[in-house]
Amino acid sequence: MAVRGERNSAQMIRDEAAKLFFERGYDATTLRQVAAAAGLKVGSLYNHISSKEDLLQQIMGGIIDDLMEQVRGAVSAVPAGDAVQLLQAALSAHIMFHAERAQQVFIGNAELRSLPEAARSQVIDKRGEYEAFLAELVEAAGEAGLANVIDAKIHVYSFVAQATHVAGWYQPGGRLELSEIVRIYTQLALRELNVVDADQRVERALSVNL
The missing domain is CATH 1.10.10.60 (Homeodomain-like)
Incomplete structure (x- = not known):
């Protein structure tokens, strides 16, 4: 206890x-x-x-760990699906997390400069691992011929920027429900990758989740 x-x-x-x-x-x-x-x-x-800097590092490192856990969990929960379905699950969880944990996301972006160099490097490495995980999903969709991947890393930067943007403006009780916001941003991401049936895929996933 x-x-x-x-x-x-x-x-x-x-x-x-x-x-x-x-x-x-x-x-x-x-x-x-x-x-x-x-x-x-x-x-x-x-x-x-051990210090205020240590507390900041715990918060910033912890938020990335939580994000990775939630997104990996969403991907592993897809019982059987193609590469785009796996990516779609990851992107939905990615957007959802940023909206629900907006304060921590803001701190992670705004206060990186406040960490000592060694701690800052650790947080940057964690971010790199997460971005590499998303890039692998993007690349897999491209290799399967289901998406038009121009540069996987830059696509991931785009998806990260979109989620950070959501964290900056989303408020519960606004014009759109969070589920609808997640649907729209996931749809935009799949369209960016030129997934042919992007809209239908998102609608099917929404109907299953409902």
């Missing part, structure tokens, strides 16, 4: 810190403020972090 409580405390610290970093900025947020938001004494933070 103690281990579980420690894990919950560590997650609570990261969650509250992420909110403060988003609202105030990393530089303007103190560990005292983080501790107060988490309902802890400042000294208790050091059971889970």
Whole structure:
């Protein structure tokens, strides 16, 4: 139980810190403020972090780990499908994650410069691994003759930029439901790859999920 409580405390610290970093900025947020938001004494933070920079690295590294887990899970959940179906599942999860975790996504993009060099390199490496995973899916669709791939890496940069854009403007209760936003962006991504039946594929996936 103690281990579980420690894990919950560590997650609570990261969650509250992420909110403060988003609202105030990393530089303007103190560990005292983080501790107060988490309902802890400042000294208790050091059971889970070594410094404010370490806390930022945990948040930034953790968000990429969570993104990779969610997207890989979506791909592995496709029971049997062609290369485009696998890519489509990944892109849908990719957009969904960025909309639902917008604050952490913002921190990951805005505060990279605040990390020490070694920590920054680790986060960049994690991003590279994720982008390489998406690029493999794009390449597989191209090799199967189902997509017109110009440059897999640049296509992935486009998909990442689209998701980051969604994270910047999406708010629950807006004009479109999140499921509809995910559908539109996934459709745009498949069209970008010149998938012949892009619209029909997205509609079929939507009907199955409903």
